Amino acid sequence: xxxxxxxxxxxxxxxxxxxxxxxxxxxxxxxxxxxxxxxxxxxxxxxxxxxxxxxxxxxxxxxxxxxxxxxxxxxxxxxxxxxxxxxxxxxxxxxxxxxxxxxxxxxxxxxxxxxxxxxxxxxxxxxxxxxxxxx
Numbered sequence: 001x002x003x004x005x006x007x008x009x010x011x012x013x014x015x016x017x018x019x020x021x022x023x024x025x026x027x028x029x030x031x032x033x034x035x036x037x038x039x040x041x042x043x044x045x046x047x048x049x050x051x052x053x054x055x056x057x058x059x060x061x062x063x064x065x066x067x068x069x070x071x072x073x074x075x076x077x078x079x080x081x082x083x084x085x086x087x088x089x090x091x092x093x094x095x096x097x098x099x100x101x102x103x104x105x106x107x108x109x110x111x112x113x114x115x116x117x118x119x120x121x122x123x124x125x126x127x128x129x130x131x132x133x134x135x
Contacts, residue, residue: 002064005031006057024053028060036063 009028018024029037040059048055
């Protein structure tokens, strides 16, 4: 984009016979895409002087290339995948009332997927998996 503008600009400058460096920079800035012109004009350091057209040409080309590279990156980043991604889980799914912290400590009785049913008045207890049980 900037390369095409720069080629046309240099041809016009040559035909017009401009030689004043400040005038060349002003004319170049006026025709330059506003976003690129603003980036160069507001550079905190390394900003080209208003009497160095070649530095302005180089800065405009660099910013244009950076913008094009960023647009390409953004288009890849936001494009939809061609096939749905498959999620692979390496841990069992969380059960109700179970947090990630509970995976690192023993489950409390009320967090367990098991029910504890006394077989008699004093015990022992029968352990039954309620996640697979038919009620």
